[in-house]
Amino acid sequence: MTKEEFARQLAEKTAAVEETIKAYLPAQEGEASRVIEAMNYSVDAGGKRLRPLFIAETCAMYGGRKELAAPFIAALEMIHTYSLVHDDLPAMDNDDYRRGKPTTHRVYGEGMAVLAGDGLLNYAYETALSAFDAAQNEEEMTRVVRALKILARNAGIYGMVGGQCADLMAEDGAAGGAKPEDEGALLNYIHLHKTACMIESGLQIGAVLSGAPEEDIAHLGEIGRDIGLAFQIRDDILDVTGDSAVLGKQTGSDEKDGKITYVRLYGLAASRERVEELTEHAFSAVKSLGRENAFLTELLRALIDRNS
Numbered sequence: 136m137t138k139e140e141f142a143r144q145l146a147e148k149t150a151a152v153e154e155t156i157k158a159y160l161p162a163q164e165g166e167a168s169r170v171i172e173a174m175n176y177s178v179d180a181g182g183k184r185l186r187p188l189f190i191a192e193t194c195a196m197y198g199g200r201k202e203l204a205a206p207f208i209a210a211l212e213m214i215h216t217y218s219l220v221h222d223d224l225p226a227m228d229n230d231d232y233r234r235g236k237p238t239t240h241r242v243y244g245e246g247m248a249v250l251a252g253d254g255l256l257n258y259a260y261e262t263a264l265s266a267f268d269a270a271q272n273e274e275e276m277t278r279v280v281r282a283l284k285i286l287a288r289n290a291g292i293y294g295m296v297g298g299q300c301a302d303l304m305a306e307d308g309a310a311g312g313a314k315p316e317d318e319g320a321l322l323n324y325i326h327l328h329k330t331a332c333m334i335e336s337g338l339q340i341g342a343v344l345s346g347a348p349e350e351d352i353a354h355l356g357e358i359g360r361d362i363g364l365a366f367q368i369r370d371d372i373l374d375v376t377g378d379s380a381v382l383g384k385q386t387g388s389d390e391k392d393g394k395i396t397y398v399r400l401y402g403l404a405a406s407r408e409r410v411e412e413l414t415e416h417a418f419s420a421v422k423s424l425g426r427e428n429a430f431l432t433e434l435l436r437a438l439i440d441r442n443s
Contacts, residue, residue, distance in 0.1 A: 136429045141437075144430050152184045152191055152208060159209035159262050173243040173251035174258070177220050178213065181234050185438060187212045189337030190344075192431045193355065199345025202269040207282055207340050210263035214290050215333055217255035218299070220248055227303070260287070266344075274346070282340045289332035298329025305395050322395050323364070330370075331363020334438075347425075354420045358435070361417035365410045365439045371396040372406055414439050 136144075160178060163171045187208040194204040223230040223238040224245060231241055240248035263286055270276045288294055302325045305318075338355040347355075375398050397406040414436075421432055 136433055141430065141433045145434070145437075148188060148191065148430070149184050152187045152212075155191075155205050156184070156187065156209045156212050159206065159213075161258060167254075169243075170247060170250045170254050173239055173247050174254045176242065177239045177251055177255065178216050180216075180236050182212075182216075184212060185434070186215055186333055186337035188434065189334065189431075190341040192428060192434070193338055193341030193347070194345050195341075196426045196428045196431065197342055197345035197347040197351075199341060200269075200271075200275075203266055203275060203279070203344050204341055206262050206264075206266040206269070207286065207344065210259040210286065211333070211337060211340070213255045213259035213262065214286070214295075217252040217259070218295060218333075220252040220255065222299070224248060256290075275344075278344050278346060282343045285336055285339055285343065289336040294328055294332035295330075298325050298327070298332070301325045302329055302394075318395050319400055322397065322400065325395075326364050326367040327360060330367040331360045334363040334366065335359030351424050351426070354423055358417050358420045361413045361420070362435055362438060365413035365417070368397045368406055368410050368413075369439060371398050372403065372410075374398075375403065410439060 156178065160175050161171050163175060165171075190204055190208050190211060191201075194201070219233060220239045222228050223233055224240055230238055232238060238248075239251055243251065263283055266279045266282070267276065270279055290296070292300075301321060305321060305325065335356050336359075338359045339352055342352050342355055374396070397409065401409070417435065418432070421435065
């Protein structure tokens with residue numbers, strides 16, 4: 136696939152996912168209209184919509200129905216967005232900008248931002264549960280149940296929340312004078328849970344909803360972990376080498392905040408080598424899948440090779 140063809144398809148597919156997400160956003164009305172406005176502002180702030188794109192692509196790759204995947208496409212992006220809203224708060228990363236726009240707490244205040252994040256998380260599950268209405272038979276009902284389990288576990292204490300907890304404890308010094316090798320293990324845990332779990336959800340949910348072979352679902356989970364870890368190491372690298380204007384957020388914040396990062400522990404050269412190792416392992420697994428999807432392959436590659 137040429138770069139031009141990939142760019143064209145990416146724009147088209149992202150626009151389609153964007154429409155799906157917006158179709159599930161709540162109407163800004165009633166006594167809760169202010170928090171709903173903050174929720175919608177957070178989602179409308181933009182982004183690459185990579186995680187829901189993964190659901191759409193793996194669903195299509197295995198011949199699944201769009202109607203069954205649509206609620207999960209919207210729900211996964213809501214969960215991702217809620218995590219960003221809370222992550223930007225003064226009690227966490229204290230960021231003023233996200234994707235080049237003022238963060239939710241800067242526009243609506245800290246209290247309303249907390250509620251907006253809570254609202255998005257709860258509404259995500261309400262949205263995902265609506266997939267039962269689209270299920271046409273018992274087999275699809277069973278697939279929805281399994282997809283819900285993946286969505287919930289990877290977003291919760293055994294996934295993203297657990298990773299965020301470890302990240303916060305590390306920042307607060309709760310790691311307790313750990314040796315460098317222990318810090319490396321902790322950093323892997325943080326990245327695999329805080330970031331990779333959500334990518335894993337995107338890749339596996341679409342396949343599960345489509346009735347993909349168990350071997351492929353397992354491989355997609357493996358790919359999600361490798362790509363997610365490589366993505367986050369790349370993020371650590373960009374925090375040192377990136378351009379704030381391109382990234383849409385401040386650079387150098389990791390060092391300023393004393394965060395444990397791959398670059399701090401291993402240096403730029405070793406961090407880049409680790410990204411290459413993970414990439415090679417991930418694409419070896421991609422080749423082992425029973426179905427081919429040239430666009431998905433290029434999307435995974437772009438996720439690692441990104442500059443923003």
